[in-house]
Amino acid sequence: MKTLQPAPRFDEDTCPWSLIDDERLVRQVTEEAGRIALSYFARDVKVWEKSPNNPVCEADFAVDEFLRTTLMQNRTGYGWLSEETEDQPERLRCGRLWIVDPIDGTRSFLEGGDNWGISVALVQDQKPVVAAFYAPVKNAFYFARAGKGATRNGQPIQISGSIDLCSARMMGDPDAFKASKYWPTPWPPSMYAEQANSIALRLCQVADGQFDCCVTLRPKNDWDVAAADLIVREAGGLVTTGRECELVFNRRKPLHEHIVASTPGLITPIMDRVEPALEAWHKRLNTGIAPTAP
Incomplete structure (x- = not known):
């Protein structure tokens, strides 16, 4: 080969x-x-x-x-x-x-x-x-x-600068963030969430301050997030995987396991929920009973 x-x-x-x-x-x-x-x-x-x-x-x-x-x-x-x-x-x-x-x-x-x-x-x-x-x-x-x-x-444009997850505006499926089966550490019930079909649009709306953060544990391809990654970062935000790794593009397999975009002030409380969720997810996956990721 x-x-x-x-x-x-x-x-x-x-x-x-x-x-x-x-x-x-x-x-x-x-x-x-x-x-x-x-x-x-x-x-x-x-x-x-x-x-x-x-x-x-x-x-x-x-x-x-x-x-x-x-x-x-x-x-x-x-x-x-x-x-x-x-x-x-x-x-x-x-x-x-x-x-x-x-x-x-x-x-x-x-x-x-x-x-x-x-x-x-x-x-x-x-x-x-x-x-x-x-x-x-x-x-x-x-x-x-x-x-x-x-x-x-x-x-x-620039990110919102929010530092309070309780009052944050999350771009993502509202039902997914309420589902305890996904999140060992729950999200604040006062956190607002809203869904959009386009992941790139979700990230851009974090970049311009309409929302404060975006989390998805579903894999995304290079084409889904390459443009929005730069737009968010140039607006002062962060874009990482759920393991806090920067996105790297044009690899042999152009896929990112999960996406987190946020104002810097929210990244710690977000990861306090994402990292345990990923650990629980992989444990369930090994037993063959993992549900669909949010």
């Missing part, structure tokens, strides 16, 4: 495109991708299931084709990873890589809701350096470049 060697560290001096050039391109293509998605929105589109309870529609593929064609034609030598494109191992040799979710939140899209958007990230040396998430129905365009802060519709 052929083994691909890890990509050498990206040499910006020899690249014909600066991050400023890439920033301009990402803004343009993400806005246009939003217009394409809206042309299918609230219409009778073709829908099928990639796997049980995992719908996809023709809009996903139309947006994916536009992004892949436009980005790859304009950036020769960059890699590509998308939810709707067959993964190619050659991406592991690329110092710069596009990571795309053409429509994150397809279920909401199909239901005529507003909790969906287009996620585009440029990853360099396994870290996002340019990122956009566009939720057209919400009229919310989030953007970040490494070291330059984050914006929504061109205005700077």
